[in-house]
Amino acid sequence: MRWKIFIPVFCFGLFAAIAAPPKPGVDVSAFGAQTVWPMNPDIVTILDRMEEGKIQWARFDLCWWGLCEREKGVYNFTQPNYPDYEGWNTDRAINLLHERGIEPFPILCYGNELYDNNQGPFSDEGRTAFGNFCYAAAARYKTSVYYWEIWNEPNLEFFWGRAPSPIDYTLLVKVAAARIREANPDAVIAGGVTSGIDKIFLETCFQNGLLDAVDVVTIHPYRFTKPESVNTEYAALRSIMAKYTSRSVPLWSGEWGYNTCSHQMSVKSQAKTLSRMMVNNLSQDIGLSIWFSTHPFEEDKRCPTDPQWGLLDYQYNPRPSMAAMKTLNERMSPPIKPVSDPFTISMDPQVNGWRVAVFEKKKDLWYVAAIWLENWPVYDSYTGKLVTLGMTLPQNASVRAYDGLTGDELNLQINSSGAQTNLTDFRVQDYPIFLEIKISQSPANGIILR
Known part of the structure; x- marks a missing residue:
């Protein structure tokens, strides 16, 4: 399945x-998810x-x-003719994604033994060669990939192959971005891609023109x-x-997760944290959030049997975090x-660290409000707090509530007096509960608050 916007163009009588x-x-x-x-x-x-988890982006x-x-x-x-990497078929992977309605968000990355000692490019020859590689990829997948990310965590020596250089990285991005756009003028190009929010590295990139070369800045805000x-x-x-820059350059969370081993959290706590992370990100106008990762990824050697970052276990069964993602x-x-709260939602009694984030799905008619507590750390044993939520709603509004971990609809006790509900x-809870608020276009039809 492809998601497209079609713009009609009339040329010589043809549509x-x-x-x-x-x-x-x-x-x-x-x-x-990655x-x-x-x-x-x-x-x-x-x-x-x-696909079962309704995930529509794959980094x-x-x-x-x-x-x-x-x-x-x-x-x-x-x-690719490379030992231990037989079967690496990018054409097949992209086709598999599209068959499942998943948007590819590929990373163009890592050094090449043919240039600059297999490190992040530092010579004109190396940058030109990487740009040619990017052009070849963007041209090959012009009709199937719109979004491209240039390198991964160039602020780390492990991925850059030498001491990180924001100046060299920016020079590389400029060349790569220009070549991608030659192949596909509609491409959306992401840069930055730092481990953490490395303000020193990124500001040097910005000083040297990175924001003029990219459409999006991505960062990886991992934390404990x-x-x-x-x-x-x-x-x-x-x-x-x-x-x-005077342009409004979007900021995306291109990779971020919580590890059930190194973060010392249960599978349920991981699910709670995923939901909070994603909802909070969108409330902060982070246009895209990528969870790391879909699959078990052993990084902490202390827990060799723990799926750690994964939405799935080692048998590829969904963990609670996948249910939360769905x-x-x-x-x-x-x-x-995200929008400002039009309903003046309040809590009585107020609980420390309570959060409300409101999102618009259809202007003046359909909203989602997420309510949660910023408790940290999170525990399986926490059972929540009973409160009264107050809000100002028109009489032709309906309210439904859904659990953020399971998706189950919750029973609500609603008392209304005039505009006050x-x-x-x-x-x-210490994870989002979703309130779906719909407002009828025809008040006379009498949608009843529930």
């Missing part, structure tokens, strides 16, 4: 359709699970530059603290960006955008 990139939160979900390399033997099963390594270009100027995206602690960092980064994609399906004995 043509021009496809534009689907926008997260508008045409497709604002939430996705998934396996194209060579993974279980890729079909994993992508099936993504993944397209084909490592050094894997794809083994001979200068020759690119092999389907059968509560997900909402990122908000001040988002604000600080946006202030820095505003110093170097609920999120159902309750906050596109179109959706109270939800009594409402159990607020």
